[in-house]
Amino acid sequence: MTIHRVIRGVQRYQGWVGGGAALCLLAGLYLGLLGSPPDYVQGEVVRIMYIHVPLAHTALLGYTVLAGGSVWYLWKRDPVVDNMCHAVAAISACFTALATATGMIWGKPTWDAWWTWDARLTSFAVLLLILLGYLMLRTMIDDPDKEARYAAVLAILGFVDLPIVHFSVEWWRTLHQPQSISLRGVSIASGMLAPLVLMSLGMSLLFSYMLMIRTQLLYLHRLLDAKKGRLLSRFHAPNADS
Amino acid sequence: MNAIACHGISQSYGQYRVLRDIDLTLARGECLTLLGPNGAGKTTLLNILATLQRPSEGYYEMLGMNGRTDRDAIRARLMLLAHGAHVYDDLNARENLAFALALRDTHPTDRDIKLALDRVRIGAFADMKIRHYSAGMKKRLALAKLMLARPDVLLLDEPFTALDPDGAALMRDHIGERVADNAAVIIATHDPDKARPVTTRAGQLRHGAFREIALEDLRADGAV
Amino acid sequence: MAPFKTIRWIVWKDVVIELRSRETLASMAFFALIVLLIFSFSFSMDQRAAHEVIAGIIWVAFAFTGMIGLGKSFSAELPHDCLDALRMAPVSRGAIYLGKVAANVAFLFAVEILLFPMLVILFNLDVVEDLSLLLVTFFLATVGLAAVGTLFAALTVQIRAREVMLPILLLPMVVPVMIAAVEATKGALNGDPPSLYGPWLELLAIFDVVLTIASFWLFDVVMDA
Amino acid sequence: MNPLRLLYLRWSVVLVAVMGLAALTAQHYRDHLAGFVPQEVTREAPAGDIRVAGMVQRGTVTGNARAGHAAFQLMGREASLPVVYEGPPQDNLRAFKTLVVIGAWDASAGVFRAREIGIVPNYGFVAGAYLVGLLPLALLVFAMSRRVNLLYEDMKTSALYQED
Structure with a gap:
């Protein structure tokens, strides 16, 4: 049984990506927790930024990859690409949930509230809903080809929709209340840039590594099913196979 | 040019392979009667040929057009008579025919429709909502649609079920007429006796594999 | 066949069936009425309070009513496998989409117009003299809802648990429509100067155009195999 | 070397590094908190x-x-x-x-x-955010890598995966 060439490539490079992610994240953690100064206004709490912002960036990166992969699937109809899209969706959902959670933890000491209807938090919540809907949709379809197509449709439409969601929510909030202390209000001091960049890079690499692993996982499951099916039908129809 | 040419068509659902490497060619003016027990993959094969689903592997050509890329062109030339009657309960027979044919860019006059309905002997019920039609009447309505559309490829899934002997004869005569008219026909059926007079080739699907059988072997039990 | 003819035939078919059976319109109107009644029981409101929340109530009611109508527009194609007939029809998928959107907009808009007087009575609204902008708001928001909703209805009708999946997939997508519709409706009902809530109408129009185009292309993938 | 054992080894290295970092950080902030x-x-x-x-x-x-x-x-x-x-x-x-x-x-x-x-430094929130952010990711990556390795092992050993 031949392994798809994309999966072969993934097998070859995944070690480097995973090692790079580990190194970047460890260095970023060291700089973020120990090596960088506390913020003038927010104090030590600003260190949450080094974990929250990279998570959020990676979640958005993931959604972009998902949309791109979906277009690619609809174009080429390669099941491996569909496995990749499925993997991205699950990982992005995880990153989105964690970005929202760390954002809430950051919000408590800064705004004294776990949740505000801030434009970013709200768009992330909508993004999370779309991703969970996507994953749920995939469990509701039996035909793998149909599952792949419909999931791609949902992902692409969600990608088109997302800027509009963000724009409308931002507009709506600014009309109703003066802008609260925005997460963007933090001015980036020079000492903060290094850990932020390292953590962002590390998270993107970690995301790629997870994507590689999970794509392989889904691919192997599909292979296993197909292989079992071949054996089954050989068992049922011995003549037809010869 | 073959009317239908399948190249290694396979279909699997998860671990179940419903069709296995189907290689099948059918020329114009041929009528293939396809036998096979329940679950052999007859309906799946017809659905694939009718552009309703894509095969997991392999491809087919119809009238020289590629089944993967020229789908709209193929759709204009074929018709599938399926288990569902493809009619709306709240429209009457005339409206259903007009709508279905309009989507095929055929615009029969009221007189044409009336004539077709009379030919299949449901002209008296032309203004009745389909909701009150029996299964056999719906089948006759589908036959009327075939008569008006006159496609080059006919895919008929169980065309004789629900029809009385008179209706079955009408169906058979129409198929014969179309075959003589150089159309290609595939009939999937459990009732080969009714199809035999118009059949030119016979085949069998078993566990998703196709094989051609002799016309004399065309028997209802399908045991060959 | 010319796309416009296809659109006309699809709309004709949906409207004739609806006029004969009245299933969708009746169930939508009745459902919306019940939702509104429940809202009016659960908030005992004076007129001032009503003005604050009425726009939200209207659009919650319309959105859920819309789910019924949109879901029905494709589940009506299921008996006798009519959906397969549509999928096999040698016409452009885009024309089928636009026909379905047109029919859905017509039904939803009809129900909204029908219910508006009921709202005025139930919530003791001051009727603004110039209703044209309110109607524009209703129309634009309905088009937005139907543009995405028709695509998702066509998608969910072919999967398991379709009645549940339609709102789960559709509602997060139409968050912008709901926000803009509520804000614009509030402005129009309060008789604010149009310049105040005009931007929301522009947002609705942008949303309608962008998502109609996207859904138009994606409908092909949903309907074709 | 058995790939699964290699996986555990790699993860132990990461785990040790992270624990060292955590100890350093805790020490650093304890000095500041006194x-x-x-x-x-x-x-x-x-x-x-x-x-x-x-x-x-x-x-x-x-x-x-x-x-x-x-x-x-x-x-x-x-x-x-x-x-x-x-x-x-x-x-x-x-x-x-x-x-x-x-x-x-x-x-x-x-x-x-x-x-x-x-x-006043608020280390509780910082620690909470880092734990919430990193722990689930680490667990997820670990579980996935392990399952993939197991599947490859399965492929090699089980009769299901003979060449076609």
């Missing part, structure tokens, strides 16, 4: 540089912290501590603000001479 409350300062009069945490009492702020010198009372739970601040310009000095002042206790004058003012 501090006093106002009543302890007046009672025990510790010598040398210390950190005192408390809340600025309303109406006691004199001078101009923005210019770098101010005096105020720092409230503890039981007593308050007079503080004189001389240092870099400071924005955070407001009534009811909880602060950390760094300096030395001047027993002869009975005031605390502060040269630095900081806001």
Whole structure:
């Protein structure tokens, strides 16, 4: 049984990506927790930024990859690409949930509230809903080809929709209340840039590594099913196979 | 040019392979009667040929057009008579025919429709909502649609079920007429006796594999 | 066949069936009425309070009513496998989409117009003299809802648990429509100067155009195999 | 080497590195956290540089912290501590603000001479955010890698995966 060439490539490079992610994240953690100064206004709490912002960036990166992969699937109809899209969706959902959670933890000491209807938090919540809907949709379809197509449709439409969601929510909030202390209000001091960049890079690499692993996982499951099916039908129809 | 040419068509659902490497060619003016027990993959094969689903592997050509890329062109030339009657309960027979044919860019006059309905002997019920039609009447309505559309490829899934002997004869005569008219026909059926007079080739699907059988072997039990 | 003819035939078919059976319109109107009644029981409101929340109530009611109508527009194609007939029809998928959107907009808009007087009575609204902008708001928001909703209805009708999946997939997508519709409706009902809530109408129009185009292309993938 | 064992080895290395980092961080912040409350300062009069945490009492702020010198009372739970601040310009000095002042206790004058003012560090939130952010990711990656390795092992050993 031949392994798809994309999966072969993934097998070859995944070690480097995973090692790079580990190194970047460890260095970023060291700089973020120990090596960088506390913020003038927010104090030590600003260190949450080094974990929250990279998570959020990676979640958005993931959604972009998902949309791109979906277009690619609809174009080429390669099941491996569909496995990749499925993997991205699950990982992005995880990153989105964690970005929202760390954002809430950051919000408590800064705004004294776990949740505000801030434009970013709200768009992330909508993004999370779309991703969970996507994953749920995939469990509701039996035909793998149909599952792949419909999931791609949902992902692409969600990608088109997302800027509009963000724009409308931002507009709506600014009309109703003066802008609260925005997460963007933090001015980036020079000492903060290094850990932020390292953590962002590390998270993107970690995301790629997870994507590689999970794509392989889904691919192997599909292979296993197909292989079992071949054996089954050989068992049922011995003549037809010869 | 073959009317239908399948190249290694396979279909699997998860671990179940419903069709296995189907290689099948059918020329114009041929009528293939396809036998096979329940679950052999007859309906799946017809659905694939009718552009309703894509095969997991392999491809087919119809009238020289590629089944993967020229789908709209193929759709204009074929018709599938399926288990569902493809009619709306709240429209009457005339409206259903007009709508279905309009989507095929055929615009029969009221007189044409009336004539077709009379030919299949449901002209008296032309203004009745389909909701009150029996299964056999719906089948006759589908036959009327075939008569008006006159496609080059006919895919008929169980065309004789629900029809009385008179209706079955009408169906058979129409198929014969179309075959003589150089159309290609595939009939999937459990009732080969009714199809035999118009059949030119016979085949069998078993566990998703196709094989051609002799016309004399065309028997209802399908045991060959 | 010319796309416009296809659109006309699809709309004709949906409207004739609806006029004969009245299933969708009746169930939508009745459902919306019940939702509104429940809202009016659960908030005992004076007129001032009503003005604050009425726009939200209207659009919650319309959105859920819309789910019924949109879901029905494709589940009506299921008996006798009519959906397969549509999928096999040698016409452009885009024309089928636009026909379905047109029919859905017509039904939803009809129900909204029908219910508006009921709202005025139930919530003791001051009727603004110039209703044209309110109607524009209703129309634009309905088009937005139907543009995405028709695509998702066509998608969910072919999967398991379709009645549940339609709102789960559709509602997060139409968050912008709901926000803009509520804000614009509030402005129009309060008789604010149009310049105040005009931007929301522009947002609705942008949303309608962008998502109609996207859904138009994606409908092909949903309907074709 | 067995790939699964290799996986465990790699993860142990990462785990050790992370634990080392966590220990370093905890040590670093413990040094910063060691501090006093106002009543302890007046009672025990510790010598040398210390950190005192408390809340600025309303109406006691004199001078101009923005210019770098101010005096105020720092409230503890039981007593308050007079503080004189001389240092870099400071924005955070407001009534009811909880602060950390760094300096030395001047027993002869009975005031605390502060040269630095900081806001109370809130390590709990930081630790929470890092745990919430990293722990699920790590668990997920580990579980996935393990399953993939198991599947490859399966492929090699099981009869299902003979060549076609």
